[in-house]
Amino acid sequence: MHRYRSHTCAALRPEHVGNTVRLSGWAHRIRDHGGLLFIDLRDHYGLTQIVVDPESPAFKMAETVRGEWVIRIDGEVKARTPETVNAKLPTGEVEVFAREIEVLGPAKELPLPVFGEPEYPEDVRLRYRFLDLRRETLHRNIMRRTQVVASMRRRMNEIGFNEFQTPILTASSPEGARDFLVPSRLHNGMFYALPQAPQQYKQLLMMSGFDRYFQIAPCFRDEDPRADRFYGEFYQLDLEMSFVEQEDIFQTMEPVIRGIFEEFADGKPVSQTFRRIPYAESIRRYGSDKPDLRNPIEMQAVTEHFAGSGFKVFANMIASDPAVEVWAIPAKTGGSRAFCDRMNAWAQGEGQPGLGYIFWREEDGKLGGAGPLAKNIGEERTEAVRTQLVLEAGDACFFVAGRPEKFYAFAGSARTRVGEELNLVDRDRFELAWIIDFPFYEWDEDNKKVDFAHNPFSMPQGGMEALQGQEPLAIKAFQYDIVCNGFEIASGGIRNQLPEVMVKAFEIAGYSQADVEERFGGLYRAFQYGAPPHGGMAAGVDRIVMLLCGAKNLREIALFPMNQQAHDLLMGAPAEATPAQLRELGIRTIPQAPKG
Numbered sequence: 001m002h003r004y005r006s007h008t009c010a011a012l013r014p015e016h017v018g019n020t021v022r023l024s025g026w027a028h029r030i031r032d033h034g035g036l037l038f039i040d041l042r043d044h045y046g047l048t049q050i051v052v053d054p055e056s057p058a059f060k061m062a063e064t065v066r067g068e069w070v071i072r073i074d075g076e077v078k079a080r081t082p083e084t085v086n087a088k089l090p091t092g093e094v095e096v097f098a099r100e101i102e103v104l105g106p107a108k109e110l111p112l113p114v115f116g117e118p119e120y121p122e123d124v125r126l127r128y129r130f131l132d133l134r135r136e137t138l139h140r141n142i143m144r145r146t147q148v149v150a151s152m153r154r155r156m157n158e159i160g161f162n163e164f165q166t167p168i169l170t171a172s173s174p175e176g177a178r179d180f181l182v183p184s185r186l187h188n189g190m191f192y193a194l195p196q197a198p199q200q201y202k203q204l205l206m207m208s209g210f211d212r213y214f215q216i217a218p219c220f221r222d223e224d225p226r227a228d229r230f231y232g233e234f235y236q237l238d239l240e241m242s243f244v245e246q247e248d249i250f251q252t253m254e255p256v257i258r259g260i261f262e263e264f265a266d267g268k269p270v271s272q273t274f275r276r277i278p279y280a281e282s283i284r285r286y287g288s289d290k291p292d293l294r295n296p297i298e299m300q301a302v303t304e305h306f307a308g309s310g311f312k313v314f315a316n317m318i319a320s321d322p323a324v325e326v327w328a329i330p331a332k333t334g335g336s337r338a339f340c341d342r343m344n345a346w347a348q349g350e351g352q353p354g355l356g357y358i359f360w361r362e363e364d365g366k367l368g369g370a371g372p373l374a375k376n377i378g379e380e381r382t383e384a385v386r387t388q389l390v391l392e393a394g395d396a397c398f399f400v401a402g403r404p405e406k407f408y409a410f411a412g413s414a415r416t417r418v419g420e421e422l423n424l425v426d427r428d429r430f431e432l433a434w435i436i437d438f439p440f441y442e443w444d445e446d447n448k449k450v451d452f453a454h455n456p457f458s459m460p461q462g463g464m465e466a467l468q469g470q471e472p473l474a475i476k477a478f479q480y481d482i483v484c485n486g487f488e489i490a491s492g493g494i495r496n497q498l499p500e501v502m503v504k505a506f507e508i509a510g511y512s513q514a515d516v517e518e519r520f521g522g523l524y525r526a527f528q529y530g531a532p533p534h535g536g537m538a539a540g541v542d543r544i545v546m547l548l549c550g551a552k553n554l555r556e557i558a559l560f561p562m563n564q565q566a567h568d569l570l571m572g573a574p575a576e577a578t579p580a581q582l583r584e585l586g587i588r589t590i591p592q593a594p595k596g
Contacts, residue, residue: 004072004104010046012091016077021096023048024072024104026134027065029115037062039098041073044139049086049095050075058101068114068134070105073098122555127569129560141557144264145545149216151263152237152541155256161214161239166201168194168218172519178222180232188586194220197538199457200523202240203495206534207526214239216541230542230554231566237490240536246478246494249535250274250434257482257490257539261430264548268428274482275433282435284327284404287412289438292486293431295419299411302328302399305385311376314356314401326401327411330389331418334396335359339421340371343398346417352410359396360386367393416486430547432484437461440477441508451509454479457523458493459535460505467504482539489544492537499527 004024012021025043032038039050039062050073052062058075065071075098086092112124112131125132132138153163169192172179179193195201197219205213217238225231241249254274261270275293282289285298303326306314317324334340340357347355358374360367368374369382389397398418400411419425440460442453450472458477460466466475478494496502502524503513517524545557555561562568582588 008045009041009043009048010090012048012077012094012096014079014093017079017094019077020074021077022072022074023050023096025070026114027067027069027071030065030067039065039071039073041071042134046090048091049080049089050098051078051095052098052101056098058098061101061103062098065101065103066107068107068110068131069103070107072100072102072104074100123563123569126555126561126563129570133559138556141545141549141551142559144549145541145557148260148264148545148548149235149541151260152216152256152539155259156214156237156239159252159256161212162210163215164205164210164213165215166195166198166205166217170195170201173197173199180220180222183585183587185585196221197236198238199455200520202238202536203457203497203523203534204526206240206242206495207529207531209242211242212239213241213536217538225562225564225566230558231562235541236538237541238536238538240534242532242534244494244533244535246436246480246535249480249492249494249537250276253490253537253539257432260544261432261484261548265430268430270430271432276436277433278437279435279439279476280437283408287408287410287415288486289435289481290483290486290488291412291433292416292419292425293433293483294426294429294485295416296332296424297330297415297419299327299329299415300389301325302385302388305381305388306377306399306401309377309381311356311373314399317401321403323403324401325404326399327404327407328385328389329398329400329411329415329418330391331396331398331422332391332424333394334418334422335361335394336396337371340396340398343414343418343421347410347414350410350413355414356399356401357396358382358385358399360391360393362393373399430484432482432489435481435483436479437476438479438481439473440475440479440505441472443473449510453477454491455493456506456509457495457502459496459501463498464501464504467501467508472508478535480537482537484544484547487543487547488540489547490537490539492535494533494535497527497531497533499524502527 001022004022006022009023009025023041025041028040028042028047030037030039035054037052037059039052041048041050052059073096075096077094078097080093080095110131112120112128114131114134117135117137133142169182172193173196177196179196181191181193184190184192198215198217202213215238217236218233219236220233223229223231241252258270258272279289282291287299303318306326307318309315314326318326336359340359343357344355356373358369358371360369368379369386374382385397391397398414400407400414439453440458441450444451454477458479461476461478462470480492481488482490496505503516506516542554542557546554549557551557560568560570
């Protein structure tokens, strides 16, 4: 018999009854039932119930065993009595009567309980992540992640993509976040950068004639952490294709993404066709470029119903600025003063002066609007709002006003809040969509200049003619995202592969041809030697796994994440370098004054 096990803790079934077996694992839970000791033995694969009776030679040793000790058990498989069968456990029809127990690894008193998975401070969980990873939910999430990545690789291989690994030590890039810099020992005073994405390399692969590339790519960005974004590093399904238009990318990747969700959705419905929503429409309907489409609320402009009305706050804003609009957020079933007042208080907590509202009720057989706004704009305008939004008795509507570019994000948050508060969101499904026609440029208020809105390597719609003839902020890009349940899970574009178009696009954003040649010399040179039309995208592995696991935080689907302050509590990073290390690199650190 093998030194440590003849079977795993998930393997035993009724056909093994009568066999002598050897199992090894962790003592998950220990129970004393009037002289009989029960040990739930756990390994990576599952659980087996071990029974130790006072007559067993192993009983004395079993009394010393504590939770999370690693032990070896030799014993006989017996069938459980019908009333003790555990139908929730694959091994629940049998148990092992122990005859010998060997302690392979005793455990100190645990700083973090494994059994039961009670809530525990995050810093303790991260410091003792090796214990945290023993917990069933987190262990299962990590295995789900492994399976999702394997599925991605399989699906990409099946449709003719080849996996390539691009460099980790590279040059700084304009992806929009801070780079991580790596000092060069061989070239003192010079630095490599960790890649924010393999963007330029994957385009160079298209220049090199490889046609269809992908990799599960590590990316590094010095961005502040949050629930849906790791600090420092993340992984993406990165891909690029030659001789394609935008529609080819959609037709190729939609089945891949849909298939991954269907495979791991545990029976929840998945969008069979991804809606295609222009960016401007998404902002106006949902107040976001990553809308949660499980929420049925769609906002509408109702400016005309408030123009010249008795509600002077809105009417005066509309009269003084032609760019002002009033947007309505319909709230089916929200027609109570208590709910409306609660939403108004929430808006004030968000730093807004309030949230105007009307709610409708039926009195004496007549349907009418109620609330301060209804009184101010009058019965006819109130009815026009209700008719436009197809509302009924028991419904409400909230209103925001101003220049849309100033308030759309708040309006989107209000839409989300209303949907959640009224339980309008169907949480048991995955709603996926493409967001298309992103603006190519945006206005950088801090630097008072036009800058790229997204990926600077995307092709502007209309090409050189658009760059030369259109107002920059009106130009759209062949840029697209995939969104799911309120998260951006992929982003991509058709690339700008023409040198003269590339130079003109960067020129509008304030870069000279010399800047382009210096910062993106490899790509710029490659474009001059026969560049095929190409495009691609990158899907966020971490966010996709988080959605499929039903987790609220990325740290619940990653092996060894950092905390919110960007500290690795397990390994003690970041840490100071030794004087010898700094000397060899030709680096001297300068202490910064404390903030505040």
